[in-house]
Amino acid sequence: MAKALIGYMNSDLRTPAHLTAENARLRARVRDLEELVLSLKKENESLVEAHAADLLESSMQEMQPV
Template structure:
């Protein structure tokens, strides 16, 4: 049971320090990339909305009077 608890804890004494540091660096990078994906999705949604509005306007202009 003690080994299972040690493996569950975030400060596992058996894990070398360089692996812990690398894991923290990778987790931070994943967070950065997730934030970038979210901002790109937001920008893409805004561009799609603007393009759709432009298409609607041009389609109405093309209708016969």
């Protein structure tokens, strides 16, 4: 029962402080990388839309009679 309670507590006394700090640092890094991925996805989508618009415009100009 004591092991279950210790495992349930937020601050496990058996876990060294440096591991807790490293865990927090890694979680923050993962959060930052996830935000970067979302930002890059948005940028990529806007670039794809711009490229598609350019392709559509160029294909429309090619279809014009000479």
